[in-house]
Amino acid sequence: MGKPRSPRLLTDEALGMIARRFSLLAEPMRLRLLHALFDGEKSVNVLVGLSGGTQANVSRHLQSLAEAGILGRRKEGLQVFYSIADPSIFQLCDLVCGSLEQKLVRDAEAFGRRKAEGDAKGFAGA
Amino acid sequence: MGKPRSPRLLTDEALGMIARRFSLLAEPMRLRLLHALFDGEKSVNVLVGLSGGTQANVSRHLQSLAEAGILGRRKEGLQVFYSIADPSIFQLCDLVCGSLEQKLVRDAEAFGRRKAEGDAKGFAGA
DNA sequence: TTACTATATGCGCTAACGCGCATATATTTG
DNA sequence: CAAATATATGCGCGTTAGCGCATATAGTAA
Numbered sequence A, B: 001m002g003k004p005r006s007p008r009l010l011t012d013e014a015l016g017m018i019a020r021r022f023s024l025l026a027e028p029m030r031l032r033l034l035h036a037l038f039d040g041e042k043s044v045n046v047l048v049g050l051s052g053g054t055q056a057n058v059s060r061h062l063q064s065l066a067e068a069g070i071l072g073r074r075k076e077g078l079q080v081f082y083s084i085a086d087p088s089i090f091q092l093c094d095l096v097c098g099s100l101e102q103k104l105v106r107d108a109e110a111f112g113r114r115k116a117e118g119d120a121k122g123f124a125g126a
Numbered sequence C: 001t002t003a004c005t006a007t008a009t010g011c012g013c014t015a016a017c018g019c020g021c022a023t024a025t026a027t028t029t030g
Numbered sequence D: 001c002a003a004a005t006a007t008a009t010g011c012g013c014g015t016t017a018g019c020g021c022a023t024a025t026a027g028t029a030a
Helices: A012-024 A028-036 A044-051 A055-067 A088-112 B012-024 B028-036 B044-051 B055-067 B088-111
Strands: A071-076 A079-084 B071-076 B079-084
Touching: A012 B012, A012 B028, A012 B088, A028 A044, A028 A055, A028 A088, A028 B012, A044 A055, A044 A079, A055 A071, A055 A079, A088 B012, A088 B088, B028 B044, B028 B055, B028 B088, B044 B055, B044 B079, B055 B071, B055 B079
Parallel strands: none
Antiparallel strands: A071 A079, B071 B079
């Protein structure tokens, strides 16, 4: 078991956990489910309706998120209610959304007008 | 064509962009590269050495991160220096690390009642 | 020019992922 | 008991993503 243990500051294991956490947020359907849960817990059936996904898929996604501790699970009779258990999700989404907006704005600006330092401007002469 | 503002607060397109952004952070090698850039810009070769990855792979990952606006690119002679251009990365990693630590602590507590106090720090969010 | 270094890219392979389908499990009701 | 509803799961398929290999491009130096 020769692990190189190179001058890395973060363990491979830790890196893997962080990556896995991010990967859970890297799917539109899961993000949709999370977003649908932003205003409180909902049953699987309700989430199926809101997300437009298959019952099987929604169930699996919710399970994944719950196993990771992102969602909480409450069983009541026949139904299972999921809710956001990790409040950091809100901040994560806020951060990403803000960053994306900034990038979109910058890209749009770069599209409309060339930065043109000095006097050299491509064309679009005023 | 347009869905101006669907009843959902997030459009499918927005969800896709958010998911793609998260997916860029969902790979251990990319996280390793980002972490290596936390203390300033570095050349590809240096990052290859620090990450232990192949030159081709490192180059591709850096390119992906740069295209997304997460990294900045500066070319100087033969070398190309990458640096973190999106400061929200720091907060994202902090949030995820903190959340993961909390979950680990809780899992450990659920396992055996006693828990250590030396672990899980560096963030210690209230 | 040629040789050398640093970085990027095309190609192919494999593993992982998300999805749909059908079915299993659990709980309530008659 | 059986039937109905809500949720979970096994299986297979198609797509995608990361990796390694070899090679291409760019810049430097002799």
